[in-house]
Amino acid sequence: MMRSSPLRLKELFFPQVSVKALVPAAPENAERELDLDSLAISFGLDFSSDGKTASAGLKIASKDTSTDSAKKETLYQIRIEAFANFDVISPEHKDGMAVYLRKFAAAAALIGAAREQVALMTARGPWGIVMLPIISMDRVVGPPPKKEVLVAAPLQRIVKAKKSPAKLAPAEG
Numbered sequence: 001m002m003r004s005s006p007l008r009l010k011e012l013f014f015p016q017v018s019v020k021a022l023v024p025a026a027p028e029n030a031e032r033e034l035d036l037d038s039l040a041i042s043f044g045l046d047f048s049s050d051g052k053t054a055s056a057g058l059k060i061a062s063k064d065t066s067t068d069s070a071k072k073e074t075l076y077q078i079r080i081e082a083f084a085n086f087d088v089i090s091p092e093h094k095d096g097m098a099v100y101l102r103k104f105a106a107a108a109a110l111i112g113a114a115r116e117q118v119a120l121m122t123a124r125g126p127w128g129i130v131m132l133p134i135i136s137m138d139r140v141v142g143p144p145p146k147k148e149v150l151v152a153a154p155l156q157r158i159v160k161a162k163k164s165p166a167k168l169a170p171a172e173g
Contacts, residue, residue: 006102007054007086012113016081019121024073027127031073034118036133038063038074043110043140045103047088054086056106058140060114060132075127078118082110096145103141111135 024030040063045056061079086106115132122130 005105006089006098007105007109008089009084009109010053010087011085012110013083014081014113014117015083016079017117017121018079019118019125020077021125021127022074022077024075026073027075029073030075030127032129033131033133034062034076034078035074036135039078039132041135041140043103043107045106045141047099051094052088054088054102054106056084056086056110058082058107058110058114060111076122076125076130078121080114080117082114082117084110084113100141100144104137107137107140111140 040059040061042059043057045054047054059079059081062074062077084106086102088102111132118132119129122128
């Protein structure tokens with residue numbers, strides 16, 4: 001049986017999609033995937049007061065590398081913003097793990113949509129298609145919440161075995 005997604009996409013909007021082709025010294029040696037460390041990524045998710053809908057926003061932009069002396073050859077400078085509205089399935093917007101799973105799902109949806117837009121915009125550029133890298137969700141939404149420590153039964157006293165001197169086996173001879 002297939003589990004349903006924690007969110008259902010209602011609307012997706014890109015208020016900004018900007019791709020600027022740069023002129024690197026050696027474009028043939030440049031990577032075809034944007035460098036993750038050269039991107040600034042921000043993400044947010046908010047639930048409605050009743051927890052039945054959620055709104056998410058994502059911004060991915062190339063960092064300014066004009067002052068970086070060890071600047072890598074970059075083919076494109078990008079800036080993309082994406083916003084989405086979601087229906088929340090089984091509204092559990094107060095449970096830590098449920099909120100984390102919804103953040104994860106929303107971020108994954110928006111990053112996938114942004115990846116598609118960047119590929120589409122660069123496909124007809126002078127250097128060809130450049131892709132957004134695979135992005136770890138920990139970097140975008142943070143790590144999953146720690147599981148609550150269950151109240152354990154009273155600790156039992158741990159009895160340590162008495163140390164006994166090791167006896168050597170008799171030498172065979």
